[in-house]
Amino acid sequence: MAELRLNEITKEQILIVENRSKRPKDFKTCQEKVNVSFKENCPFCCGNEELTPPEVYRDSENWNVRVVENKFPILNSQGKIKGYHYVLIEGRHHSRNIHEMSKEEFLNVTKAFVKVSEMLYQKDDVEYVQLFKNYKKEAGASLEHPHSQIIAINKMPEKINRTLEKSKKYFEKNSECLLCKTINYEIQHEKRIIHLDNDFIVYSPYASIYPYEIAILPLEHRSSLLNMNDEEIEKLSDIIQETIKSLINNVGDVPYNLYFDFIKEEKEYYHYQVRICPRLSIHAGFEIATGLFTNIVSPETSACILAF
Numbered sequence: 597m598a599e600l601r602l603n604e605i606t607k608e609q610i611l612i613v614e615n616r617s618k619r620p621k622d623f624k625t626c627q628e629k630v631n632v633s634f635k636e637n638c639p640f641c642c643g644n645e646e647l648t649p650p651e652v653y654r655d656s657e658n659w660n661v662r663v664v665e666n667k668f669p670i671l672n673s674q675g676k677i678k679g680y681h682y683v684l685i686e687g688r689h690h691s692r693n694i695h696e697m698s699k700e701e702f703l704n705v706t707k708a709f710v711k712v713s714e715m716l717y718q719k720d721d722v723e724y725v726q727l728f729k730n731y732k733k734e735a736g737a738s739l740e741h742p743h744s745q746i747i748a749i750n751k752m753p754e755k756i757n758r759t760l761e762k763s764k765k766y767f768e769k770n771s772e773c774l775l776c777k778t779i780n781y782e783i784q785h786e787k788r789i790i791h792l793d794n795d796f797i798v799y800s801p802y803a804s805i806y807p808y809e810i811a812i813l814p815l816e817h818r819s820s821l822l823n824m825n826d827e828e829i830e831k832l833s834d835i836i837q838e839t840i841k842s843l844i845n846n847v848g849d850v851p852y853n854l855y856f857d858f859i860k861e862e863k864e865y866y867h868y869q870v871r872i873c874p875r876l877s878i879h880a881g882f883e884i885a886t887g888l889f890t891n892i893v894s895p896e897t898s899a900c901i902l903a904f
C-alpha cells in the first residue's frame with residue numbers, strides 16, 4: 597500500500613511504495629572493482645600534478661589532498677552570475693574511496709572541505725558555497741579517482757533562499773529551530789534513527805526521496821562548518837565516514853551523492869546537515885511530470901538496515 601508524505605519545507609511529495617521483493621542485496625553491484633594506486637593518464641594521481649588546471653589549495657608539500665580549478669567549470673569569473681568551481685582530489689591513491697580510507701586520510705579531506713569553504717566565503721563576490729561529492733558514474737562522477745567538488749556562487753540559489761526564509765519564519769513563530777525540534781522528535785520516536793551518540797544523530801528523513809537517504813545532524817545547534825576547532829572537525833569526519841561505511845556494508849557499493857547544507861554565519865534558525873542520497877532508482881516520466889517522487893524503501897526500513 598502506498599503512503600503519501602510531504603516535505604514541509606520544500607513541499608516535495610513522496611510516495612512511499614515499499615517493495616518487499618526488493619531487499620538490499622538486490623542493489624548490490626557485482627562490478628569488478630579496479631584497485632590500482634596509480635593510472636598513467638589520470639590527472640588526479642600523484643605524479644601527474646602538471647595535468648590539472650591551477651591548484652588553489654594543498655594541505656602539505658607532499659600533499660594528501662589538493663584542490664584545483666575545474667577544467668570544465670559551470671561558473672567562472674565573467675558575467676552576471678559568476679563564481680568558482682573547484683575539484684577536491686581526496687587522496688594520492690587512484691582507487692581508495694571514503695569507505696576504504698583510514699580515519700586520518702578522510703580527516704585530511706574533511707579539513708580541506710572546511711578550509712576551502714572558509715577561503716571562498718572570504719571573497720567579496722561569494723554569497724553561497726556548496727560542497728558535494730558524486731560517487732560513481734550513475735551519481736554524476738566523470739572521473740574514477742576519488743574527488744569532490746566545491747562551487748561558490750555570487751547569488752543565493754532560490755531553493756536555499758526559500759529554505760532560509762521558511763526556517764526563519766518557523767523560528768519567529770515557535771521560538772525554536774525546526775531541525776532542533778525534528779531531532780528531538782526523531783529521538784523520542786526512535787524508528788528512523790540509524791545512529792545516535794553524544795554529538796550527532798544520523799537518521800532516515802521522514803520524507804526521503806531516495807531509498808536509504810541519510811541525514812547527519814549535530815545535536816548541538818550549529819549553522820556553519822566555518823571556524824570549527826580541530827576536535828569538532830575530527831568528530832564530523834568520523835561520523836560521515838562511519839555512515840558511508842554502513843551504507844556500503846549493508847546495501848552494497850552503490851552510487852551516491854553527498855552534500856553539505858550549511859551557511860556562512862551562525863543563525864539561531866538554521867541547522868547544518870550532511871545528506872547522503874544513494875542513487876538506486878532513476879526518476880523517470882511520472883516523477884518529472886508530476887513532481888511526485890516514488891521511494892521503494894521506507895525510511896523506517898532503511899533505518900533498520902543501516903543502523904550502527
Ligand SMILES: [Zn+2]
Binds near residue numbers: 741
Ligand atoms: Zn588517479
Ligand SMILES: [Zn+2]
Binds near residue numbers: 777818867
Ligand atoms: Zn537547530
